[in-house]
Structures are given as C-alpha cells and as structure tokens.
Amino acid sequence: MKRRKWLKLVLMTTLAASMLSACGGINSSSSNEGANAGSASEASAGGSGEKINLKLWGAVPVEAGPQEVIDNWNKENPDIQVEYVRYVNDDPGNLKLDTALITAQDADLFINYTINRLQKRVDAGVALDLSSKTDYNIDEQMGPDAAQWKIGDKYYGIPTKKNMLFIWLNKNMLDEAGLPVPSVDWTWDDLREYAKKLTKENVYGLMQHDAAFTATIDGTIAGLGVTKPDGTSNFDNDLWKQQLQTVHDMMFVDKSTPEYGEQVTSKMPVDTNFLKGEAAMLAAGEFIFRNANNQKEFPHDFKIAFATIPKVTADQKDYKYAGGLGDMLSVNAKSKNQDAAWKFAKWYADGGMLPMASGGRIPSSKSVDNQQAMELLLKGNEDSYDTASLNNVVFGQFPSFQLNVPQQALDARKEEYEKYFLNEQDIDTTLTNMTKRHQDYIK
Template sequence: MKRFARLLSTALTAIFLMSAALSGCSAKTGDTPAAPSTGTPAKTVTLKFYTPTDEVTNKQLKWPEFIDEFEKKNPGIKVEMAPLVANVNNDEYKKKVDLMIAAGEQIDLVKSSALYELTEWIDNGVIEPLDDYAKNAGINLSDEYKGVTPYNGKIYAIPEEITPWLVFINKDMLDAAGLPIPSRDWTWDDYREYAKKLTKGEGANKVYGSFMNDWSNFFAVGTQSEIMDDPFFTEDNKLNFEHPAFRDGLQFRYDMENVDKSQVPYVDMSSQKLLYRNQFFSGKVAMVCMGAWMVSDIQLIDKYPHTFKTTFATYPRWSNDSKPNTSQLDGAGFGWSINAKSANKEAAYKFLTALTSEGLEMGHKKWTPWKKANSDEVIKGIIGPDESLYDLEALKNVIFDPQRVDNVVTRSGPGESEIIDAFTSEAEKYFVGGQSLDSTMKNTIDKANAIVEKAKK
C-alpha cells in the first residue's frame, strides 16, 4: 500500500488528540483462553489499541464496558482504546496504522480487514505470531475459534467476526410482486429474473430490483461458488483471470444494468455516492447481496428508518454444478493481531483472546468466531428486541444451514491488493460504457502480470 509521508504529521496530530478521549472497559475471563503465566506484574502495563469503527459503534458493541470488566479481572493491565477514523472505514484505518507503526507510536493491537492486508503486514515483519503464546496457555486456537487459518504454518490473527454472504430482500416488495422466497438452490440467472420482476417505476420514483456495491467481488459474482479460496490466484500461485467466471461475471452485471435496467447503474452509484444500506432501507431497491454483518443494521431504525420486514435468501450459485448456499466466509483468516514491536506482547495476547471471546459475547452484536458462544444469544443481540422487522425463520435457514459451504480464503498472491485495484479500475471503464469487454479483460491481465513481476523482484 502506498505510504503518504506528507500526511504523517497531520495523521499523528489527530491520533494524539484522540488519545485524550480514550475510554476503557473489560470482560469476564472464565472460559477465555489464558495468556502465558507471568505472575503479578511489578507495575501496571498499559495497552493501546485503535479501532476501525467509530465511537458510536464501539459503544453499541459494549467495548468500553468490556474493558472495565477486563481491567477489574486483570489489575496489572490497563487498556486504552480510541477510534482511529471518523466513521467505519477500513482503508483509512490501515493507512493510519501504517503511519503510526512507521513513526514508532505505541499500538499494541492492530486489525486487518482482508487477508492481503494481513499477509502484507506479516511479510513486512509487522505482526507477531500467536502460536507460542497459545501453546504456553495450553490451548489450540483452532479449537477455540472458527475461521482461524495459518499463514506459512503460523497463526497471526483471530477474527473479530465471520460472516457468510446472503441476499437481503424487502418482503413487502416480494409479496407485492407475487414472488416466493427464493429456493435454497437458486442461481444467478434466477436472481436476474427476480430483479426484473421487482423493478418498477420511472425516473426519480424508480425502484430497482437489485443493488450491487463497487467492490471487486461484485464484478464477478460467480467466483464465490465457482472458485474455492483466492479467486485471483490458482493454488500454484498463477493469475486466474482466464477463468470464465471473471469475464462472464462482468458481462452479467453490465447486462443487468444496461439491458434489463433492473439494477442501479454503476455510473449512478459512483457519481451520486449511493450506499447499499441507505438504498435498501429507504425502499429504493428490493434486493441487496451482502455479508451477514448487515443483519444487525435492520434493527437500527433511528439510523435507517423503515417499517418493512426483511427476508433472506442464500447467496445464488453461478451454475447448476455449484453447491447451493456457497459463499465467501468474510473475516476468516484475518482480524486482530499483536504488533511485533509491542513491548507488552503477553498482556496484549491476554487481552486479544478476551476481546475476541467474551468481549464479543458481552455486546452480542457480531457473528462471533468463538466456538463457546451461545448461538441463541448471538442472534438475539444481532437482531435486537423487535423481531417484527425480520423473517427470522428465513434468516436461520440460511445462516444455520447444515449444508452451507463456506468459501474460506487462505492464501494471497504477489501484489494482490494492487491487482484488485487494477481489476476494479478496468471494470469501471467497462461499466460506464467507454471500454469493450475484450479490452477490459486484456488490460486487466496485462496489468496484473506486470504487478506480479514487480512484486517478485
């Protein structure tokens, strides 16, 4: 990732100002994996960590309360927490963390939001392996958490949340169109037909059947069911853009927007900065494909006023040869890690394992990876007290489907973040009508090959 040295002074000034507002909290540690035993510290250790979520979100997660409880149970450890961004912004968080680490600022825990971010930190020696700390504590991290995956034989991160993908549907619109909840084994062709039938109106009053974000996985929706693990690289670390799911996926999205006119056009989404949550909850679109993290947003009626019930469907499969309800498991393989330069690694490990277990239990606002979590309590915390906004049966059928296939990304190729940026850039040129599909694929492959060669040097 590019470093913006000229922003260092500004970013660090903002960080120092935020530190004045640091708040603390804590949690019970009964079933929480223990840190390596070091005895009672001779002096209090102060941990510092910053979140990619804003203060409002942190309070909803009850993290200040958790830190209070943790400090009571661990009197030799103090924890200072502050948001590093004004809103939920993973990219901006990563840039600021890089600047802090480069400047030698204290930051004991860091959070990655994608596998390629984590592997970049690992390759640059930024992250501490967790294996020895877990071994000293007498636990196996894979037994404690779902979605914990090794990189080069070592575990570097514990997920904060692991979420499958699914389709959110406005049930009022579905009923008005006379459509049933989609079957478990529906395909993207079925999705396209649903989007056509759910589209109505014209101009400013038009309601689109579908909305897709501007993320790279929405440029080739079939990869989640067609390509297991990293879609951009094969298992032997070769570029994978020749896979038909990429070209066909681009064509699929283009046709929905420009032929069917059943999906919010990319140019409108980009130029008007349309956001998927606002589009869905305001009734501008009938369906949104998104990770399960959006489930908790349904209850936030002060932030997203609406009265309709949301129902749910499995993430569509690309072909009839794909297994139903197959989707990427977001959050697996990355998450919270210990800064390799931390002077308080053992205390950081103790807090990290508490944060990602009972810390998440306290807030009940996350699809926790902790295997000892109470599933019923997790659901209650995520949906809130008013079940009337949820088709709870449909939600459970998707999330707790015993035959659900989780597509977990466990590897990352050379220069992958730059390759994704290149693919996104070329796809945008295609979606706005200025570039052919052939040129889009050729330019993507040429740029990706150049990035790989550069990364290998």
C-alpha cells in the same frame, strides 16, 4: 541516524504502497486455559501496581458495540485499561493504522479485515507471530475456517467473527410480486429475473454494496483456482465473462440496478436506500445489521429475508461463498505490552466481543453460544426478520474462502471492470487486460 533513515524509508514505502493500492498452527494445552487464564507473565502484567494502558484499533463505529466491550473489560481489569481507536477501513485509514504500528505509537492491538492487509503487516514485522503462544488453540476454538488466515503456516492473530456476504431481501416486496424467498442454490439468472420483476418507479430491483460487488467472481476464482494448471492467470475464465455481462445488462438493458458511474460518483448510500424501500434487494454483509436494527435513525416497516450470493450457473463446480471468518485481531509485534495485549485478545475472542453481536458481528469461538448471539442480534427487532431464511443463510454453513491475491492485482482488476461498467471498453478487452495485468504480477 541510521534508525531515522530506516524509519523514513519504511514510512515512504508504506505510503507508496497505499497509494498504489487505492482501492504452523498453534500448539496448545486445553482451550479452556486459553479462554480463562493467561501465561505467568500475563498474570503479573500490572502486578507491580502500575496500570497498563493499551490501545485497540478497529473500524467499527464505537457506538456499535466496541465501547461496551471496552467498558466491560476495563471494569473487570483495573490494572490493564484499554482504549478503542476507530479507523476507517479504506486506504487512508489503513495507512494511518500502518504508520501507528510501524512507529510503535499508540497501537497495541489491531483488527485486520482482509488477508491482504494482514500480509502487508506481517511483511512489515508489526503483526506478532503467535507460534509461541501455547495457551490458546485457534484451530480448536475457531474451527477449520480459521486456517484460511494462516500466513506461511502461522497465525498472526485470532479470527474472531463469522463472516458472510449475502442478499438482503424486502420480503414485503417479494410477497407483493408473488416471489418466494430464493433457495440457497440460486443463480445470477434467477436474481436477474427477480430484479426485473421487483423494479418499479423509484425502486431498483437490486443494489450492491462495494464490499459485495465482486463476491461472485471472487467465489468463482476461489473454486477454479487463481491460476491455470500451467501457472498462467485464470482471470479470463468464461464464468467471469458471463457474470460481468449479466451485471452490465442489468445496468443498461433492464435498468434494474444502478449504473456503476452513477453509484460511484454520487457515493450512493445503498444500505440506507434499501432500508428506505428504494431497493428490493441488497447485496451486502452482516455489517448492515447495525443500521437495520436502528429503527430510530433507519425506520422501516417491512420484514427482511436473506439469500445467498448466487452462483453464476446452476452446474458451477467448487463455487465458494464470501465469508468464513473475519475480524482478525492481532497484537502489535512492537508493543511494549504484548502479554497484556494477548490476555485481552483471548478474552475478546472467547466472548468479550458479544456486545457487538447486535450489530451483526457474530463471534466465531466455540466458547460462545450461537443462540445467545442470535438473541442479541435480534433483540428488540424480532419481528423485523424472516427467521427461517436468517437461520439458513446468516447462521448456515457454506464452503468459504479468503481470497489471497496481491492487492495490486485486485486494484488492476477493478480498474479494468470499471472501464467496462463505464462503457469505455468491451467485455473481451476487459478480460484480456485483467489477465495480462495479473500475469505481470505473477511474473
């Protein structure tokens, strides 16, 4: 009876948190052991002749690579069979996953897409602490950016892919307007001028995917510090004010980007719009490759180039780029088959996930050849991309971050900037309210 009451309380808490948020390192021996061998208990997983069945939850559509990954594993490992469960990476989808994790039902492995989601799962006791796993060195395999995913100086999963948001460019439109592919260090003033020159009838200069909408202000606060030296909120900084004003002016003065209300209420498919030639630039991430490479469903005849997400100002110090590593693969601490799940996780991270490269998910492990990943990414579409800018941006090295701010504070921030972009309040009121609400969470 006590267990049932506890479980009910946890589920209610999870539901309430989701509704509210609508919106030490691992010691190891050789990394090769982690890539090719499991622990003794893993070697015996399924050794009794009984087949182990695992379920992996992820947000990527099964046809965009996950099914091929699972098929490859299942063919090589008849004693440990894995099934992929697709969930949508939004609040209802994450609630569905969290419920499965807490109840230990049908969720042995799961992929986290933000550190805030992972933190909640660590707090709920469903993400396995990997400190005891001495057969795989995450820092060595994935590089220094992996440490951004540590919680309390511990890993609760393996960050498996290179992560980055950038500007997709219709190079044909740039050429027609006499505009070069932007340099790495361009600014939002530069982007605004590009957008004005590229805007024409039925074509926006810029569209932004929801995932990229706050990339610049996030990268700014990551460099400035979420709080000031005195411990108070830094949400009222001048760079945020300038950036938000620039985007507002692009909406209502230049009309070079969709008005926020129109984009949200119509659920504007900005990636499709870009590929149809209805936008000259698109702020988004590598996940757009799965559509851009699908010429059957998203036909287009223009070459695509790439630029970084711009800074606010040219002299901006300590600006960081939204990216680093992503797709944090965790083992459910409540799974009855943790050893088998851990064996799969290592295999997936060190090359098993390669079939997903065609959809833009570039493995981060040093065991994977970047050239092989790039060939898979471009296979059959080599002429569709400007390879120079693709190498500079998509495969480039930039100072990155994982924004570690409570989800409630981010949701409050969004509520305030939405009011500004809906012309329900001015910029100064917006910054004041953002700061006050963040300060309340700090307290």
